[in-house]
Structures are given as C-alpha cells and as structure tokens.
Amino acid sequence: MSAAQTSAMPAHRSLFDRVVLLHLAVLAALFLAQFVVGDYQHLSLARVMVLATYAVGYNILFGYTGLLSLGHAMFFAAGLYGAGLAAAQLSFGATEAFVAGIAAGLVLAFAVGLVVLRTSGVSFMIVTMMFAQAGYLLSLYFGEYTRGDEGFVLQGDIRTAHLFGLSLDLTSPTVRYNIALALLGVCILVCLALVRSPVGRILVAIRENEERARMLGYDTYRNKLFALVVSGTMAAAAGAAYALLFAYVGATFASIQYSILPLLWVLLGGVGTVLGPIVGTLLMFYLVDFTSEYTSAYMLVVGVALLGLVVWFPKGLLGTLREKVIAWLP
Amino acid sequence: MAAVTLLSTEGLSRYFGGLRAVDDVSFTLNQGEVRAIIGPNGAGKTTFVSLICGRVMPTSGKIAFEGREISGLPAHKRVGLGIAYTFQITSIFGNLTVYDNVALAVQNSMRRAGGSLFWLDEGALERRVADALGRVGLDDRHDAVASTLSYGHQRLLEVAMGLALSPKLLILDEPTQGLSDAEIAGFCDLTREIARDATVLLIEHNMDVVMDLAERITVMNNGTILSEGTPAEIRDDEAVQHAYLGT
Numbered sequence: 001m002s003a004a005q006t007s008a009m010p011a012h013r014s015l016f017d018r019v020v021l022l023h024l025a026v027l028a029a030l031f032l033a034q035f036v037v038g039d040y041q042h043l044s045l046a047r048v049m050v051l052a053t054y055a056v057g058y059n060i061l062f063g064y065t066g067l068l069s070l071g072h073a074m075f076f077a078a079g080l081y082g083a084g085l086a087a088a089q090l091s092f093g094a095t096e097a098f099v100a101g102i103a104a105g106l107v108l109a110f111a112v113g114l115v116v117l118r119t120s121g122v123s124f125m126i127v128t129m130m131f132a133q134a135g136y137l138l139s140l141y142f143g144e145y146t147r148g149d150e151g152f153v154l155q156g157d158i159r160t161a162h163l164f165g166l167s168l169d170l171t172s173p174t175v176r177y178n179i180a181l182a183l184l185g186v187c188i189l190v191c192l193a194l195v196r197s198p199v200g201r202i203l204v205a206i207r208e209n210e211e212r213a214r215m216l217g218y219d220t221y222r223n224k225l226f227a228l229v230v231s232g233t234m235a236a237a238a239g240a241a242y243a244l245l246f247a248y249v250g251a252t253f254a255s256i257q258y259s260i261l262p263l264l265w266v267l268l269g270g271v272g273t274v275l276g277p278i279v280g281t282l283l284m285f286y287l288v289d290f291t292s293e294y295t296s297a298y299m300l301v302v303g304v305a306l307l308g309l310v311v312w313f314p315k316g317l318l319g320t321l322r323e324k325v326i327a328w329l330p
Numbered sequence: 331m332a333a334v335t336l337l338s339t340e341g342l343s344r345y346f347g348g349l350r351a352v353d354d355v356s357f358t359l360n361q362g363e364v365r366a367i368i369g370p371n372g373a374g375k376t377t378f379v380s381l382i383c384g385r386v387m388p389t390s391g392k393i394a395f396e397g398r399e400i401s402g403l404p405a406h407k408r409v410g411l412g413i414a415y416t417f418q419i420t421s422i423f424g425n426l427t428v429y430d431n432v433a434l435a436v437q438n439s440m441r442r443a444g445g446s447l448f449w450l451d452e453g454a455l456e457r458r459v460a461d462a463l464g465r466v467g468l469d470d471r472h473d474a475v476a477s478t479l480s481y482g483h484q485r486l487l488e489v490a491m492g493l494a495l496s497p498k499l500l501i502l503d504e505p506t507q508g509l510s511d512a513e514i515a516g517f518c519d520l521t522r523e524i525a526r527d528a529t530v531l532l533i534e535h536n537m538d539v540v541m542d543l544a545e546r547i548t549v550m551n552n553g554t555i556l557s558e559g560t561p562a563e564i565r566d567d568e569a570v571q572h573a574y575l576g577t
Contacts, residue, residue: 219495
C-alpha cells in the first residue's frame with residue numbers, strides 16, 4: 001500500500017501511542033540537550049525554540065488548513081509589542097506582560113481574520129501582507145513609544161518573572177532555556193492534539209477541497225477563522241516570549257522578513273507535520289550560523305542548500321520522510 | 331398512508347446571464363420516495379439539485395424542506411437539516427484515507443446529535459465509519475488512500491460519505507456514470523436499501539436504472555419540468571418521447 005501523503009490518522013489509537021511517545025521523546029531530547037551543549041549553543045537553542053514556536057503556529061494555518069499567509073509578522077509583533085509595551089509603558093510584571101502579548105495577538109488574529117478570510121488564494125496572500133505592512137508602518141509611526149527600527153531594551157524589574165510564588169531570573173540562561181522549551185512543548189502538544197481531533201480532520205479537509213468540506217456540512221469560514229486565531233495566538237505567544245526572554249523589542253520583527261521566515265522554516269521541515277517546524281527552524285538557524293563562520297557569502301551557501309532540499313525533499317525533511325518511510329507521522 | 335411532503339419548490343429559477351438554467355420550477359417530493367430526474371444534457375437537472383442543496387443560490391423562488399423555508403440558508407446548514415449531496419464528478423478527498431473521508435461525514439452527523447468537535451467517542455466514530463463502508467461494500471479498504479481506489483470504488487466512497495451524514499434526503503447526481511454493469515446492479519440494490527430510511531432524489535441517464543429504481547420520474551427540459559409520473563406513464567408520454575427519447 002502506498003504511504004499516506006498527508007496526515008492520515010490511524011484508525012486505532014490510544015492516548016499514549018507511538019505518536020505521542022515520539023513527540024514527548026523529542027521534547028525530552030531538547031530538555032537533555034541543555035546539559036551537553038556549550039554556553040553559546042545554549043543561548044542559540046533557546047532562541048531557536050522560541051522561533052520554532054512561531055513556526056508551529058504558522059504551520060497550523062499553512063500546513064494543515066492550507067492558507068498561505070504572508071503577514072504572520074503582525075501576530076508575532078503583536079505579541080512582541082503587546083508584552084514589551086505593557087512592560088515598558090504600563091509597568092506590567094513579566095507574567096502579566098506575557099499574557100497581555102498573547103491577548104493582543106488573539107484579538108488581532110480574530111479581527112484581521114474576519115476580514116482576510118473573505119478572500120482566498122493569491123488575494124489572501126496579498127491582503128495578509130497588506131495588513132502586516134500596515135502593522136509594521138504603525139510601529140514606525142508610533143516611534144515615540146516603540147522607538148521604531150532602533151527598538152528598546154527591557155531592563156530592571158521586568159527581568160524577573162513572578163509565577164505561583166516563584167521568582168524566575170530571566171537573565172539566567174537556564175531559566176530562559178527551560179521557559180522557551182516549556183512554551184514550545186505546550187504548543188507542540190496543543191498542535192498534536194488539534195490535528196488528531198475531529199477539528200483537525202476538518203482543517204485538512206478544507207485544505208484538500210473546501211467545496212467538498214462545505215457539502216459535508218461544515219461552516220468552512222468559521223473553521224478557518226478558528227485556525228487563524230490559534231495560529232496567530234501561538235505566533236503572538238512566541239513574540240511575547242521573545243521580548244521578555246531576550247529583552248529587546250524592535251520594528252524589524254514586524255517587517256516582511258519575519259512573515260517569510262516561518263514559511264521557509266515550515267517548508268524546510270515539512271509542511272503539515274507537527275515536528276517539521278522545529279526541524280526546519282533548527283536547520284535554517286544552524287545553516288546560517290555555520291556558513292557565516294567561514295564565508296561572508298553565507299547566504300549563497302544557504303540558497304544552494306535550500307535549492308537542494310527543494311529538489312530532493314520537495315515536501316520538506318519530515319514531509320518527504322513521512323511519504324517514504326514513516327506514514328504514521330502526524 | 332397519507333403522503334408527507336418532504337421537499338417542495340415554488341417558482342424556483344436560476345439564470346446564468348441570459349441562460350435560464352432553471353426556470354420557474356414548482357416541484358414536490360414526498361417522504362420515503364425514490365424519485366428520478368431525467369432529461370437531456372443541459373436540461374438544468376444538476377443546477378436544480380444544486381439549488382436544493384445550496385451549492386447554487388436561486389435567482390428567485392422558494393424552497394421548503396419539512397415545511398421550513400430554506401432558500402436563504404447556506405449549504406452547510408442545509409446538510410445539518412438532513413440534505414446530503416453526492417457529486418456528479420467524484421469529489422472525494424484523494425489524499426486522505428478512505429477512513430478519514432467517511433469519518434469527516436460521520437463526525438458531522440455526530441456533532442449534530444450533540445457531540446463536540448474536540449472530543450468525540452473514537453469507538454463510536456469507528457463503528458459508524460465501518461457501518462457506512464460496510465453498506466457500500468468497501469469494508470476492507472479503510473486504510474487505502476482514496477485516490478488509489480478504482481473509479482467505481484471512488485463512486486461508492488462518495489455514496490458512503492453521503493450515507494454517513496445520516497440524511498433525510500440523499501441527492502445522487504449521476505451515480506452510475508462510468509460504472510460497469512455488475513457495479514450498476516450492486517448500486518441498484520444499495521439504493522433500494524438506502525431508500526428504506528431515506529428519501530432519494532436521483533439524477534440518472536441510464537434508463538434501465540431509472541425504470542428499475544424510481545417510483546416516480548420527473549422529466550426536465552430547457553430548465554422546466556416537462557412531465558412527471560410513474561415510469562409507465564413517462565414511457566408512454568409523447569412529449570417526453572419527443573424531447574428526450576428522440577422519437
């Protein structure tokens with residue numbers, strides 16, 4: 001029998017089958033990694049995990065629902081500024097600022113979704129990009145608060161998070177690493193639960209054939225809105241965590257580049273695979289990291305590597321792996 | 331037994347530019363009936379049933395289902411009321427497994443019965459998928475990717491998806507097109523079985539199938555209803571013979 005091309009869900013499963021175990025194992029491996037890698041890698045991995053969270057969110061909309069957004073930077077930036085400005089201007093504590101960032105992304109995704117989901121295909125790409133550009137320009141326009149491209153640095157009390165009576169020092173590499181891991185872990189498990197639920201099946205159906213999904217009785221607009229809100233909220237959570245963990249908030253993160261990057265990471269790792277975004281983000285990050293040590297023309301090397309992937313792994317690393325070897329990968 | 335009207339249309343029209351695809355059609359369908367709609371190509375049959383299931387919105391006129399006006403309802407809500415449509419051009423999810431294709435239909439009917447879309451009883455879902463696939467005879471193909479099925483099996487999968495919605499009205503749009511004689515015979519048995527607990531509206535070109543299955547036949551031509559009656563009446567109707575049978 002040929003392997004399933006997409007998230008073919010096994011007919012029989014229990015709560016702790018091999019799929020769940022695999023994902024827990026990956027998270028455990030990331031947890032253990034902090035004890036073996038050096039200081040530099042330690043920081044890099046924390047950063048990669050936050051960005052991978054962003055990619056996981058992006059993948060829910062793009063990989064599973066089939067909607068290609070070119071404007072996800074607005075959600076990442078909503079989280080970044082939502083948390084950063086709440087901390088800098090309103091003197092929120094770190095935990096409250098984090099929640100404010102997520103809430104900003106959720107509200108924005110819902111409001112933007114109501115409008116952009118009236119379009120599809122190429123118009124959807126263009127309209128999302130327009131909204132994101134509007135967001136980027138807003139961050140420059142209100143330069144008095146955001147300090148625009150230059151950005152601002154979070155310092156002082158905000159570098160300590162208070163949660164359940166614990167005080168967490170956000171300048172500590174270990175704390176940062178484990179907060180990033182916890183965030184990624186939660187988002188991976190939410191994503192896994194979602195794509196294995198009946199709703200996940202509907203999202204895939206919309207990706208495959210929206211008209212047919214409608215004729216099976218599903219309100220596809222509402223389901224797409226749901227996917228966009230979950231996706232945007234995860235992106236915002238990543239943005240808020242980025243601001244609070246790495247203490248910098250700047251307009252670059254709202255720019256078009258940060259809308260394209262998650263698309264690239266997801267394509268590399270495997271569209272519509274739960275773990276693909278992590279693999280893609282890791283790979284891309286280290287590709288840039290290693291090659292830039294040897295040559296200033298590192299983007300050339302990265303470009304060639306990406307071309308190679310497109311040729312030999314057209315569905316991304318995990319996507320192609322699923323097609324050829326492990327069909328049960330969700 | 332007094333006939334109960336399940337579906338009725340009143341002055342239903344749909345124009346595409348200057349083309350009157352469906353023109354002022356008033357039609358009633360009784361509960362439990364197997365009705366065939368026949369007519370030459372371009373008579374407006376598919377547009378007519380598309381108006382009923384909501385894929386196409388009417389230019390004017392009314393549709394009532396179980397006495398309730400549904401002309402303005404979007405397609406997905408009509409499915410919720412119990413109108414299922416199976417596509418003329420096979421329209422399954424080719425990249426998904428047979429199981430997932432049918433599960434999509436089953437979970438909708440489970441949701442309508444009060445289930446959640448975040449947590450469903452997987453066991454019940456599996457049983458109902460197996461049941462729907464069993465009825466069309468695809469029991470052993472659960473894990474096959476839908477696009478790898480033969481054409482005939484894809485048509486059966488399409489019907490299984492319609493069945494799994496537990497519809498009150500099942501609209502079959504040219505279901506036997508492209509099937510072998512043996513497959514057609516199996517299909518007729520299946521339709522008779524479906525008709526035990528659902529009303530069936532069937533668009534069909536194969537006259538043997540129509541004469542075999544339909545209790546009543548509606549003949550369409552140029553967007554209007556030309557004639558309506560039992561198979562025997564239709565066979566003897568001169569206007570029908572002239573327009574459709576070509577004599």
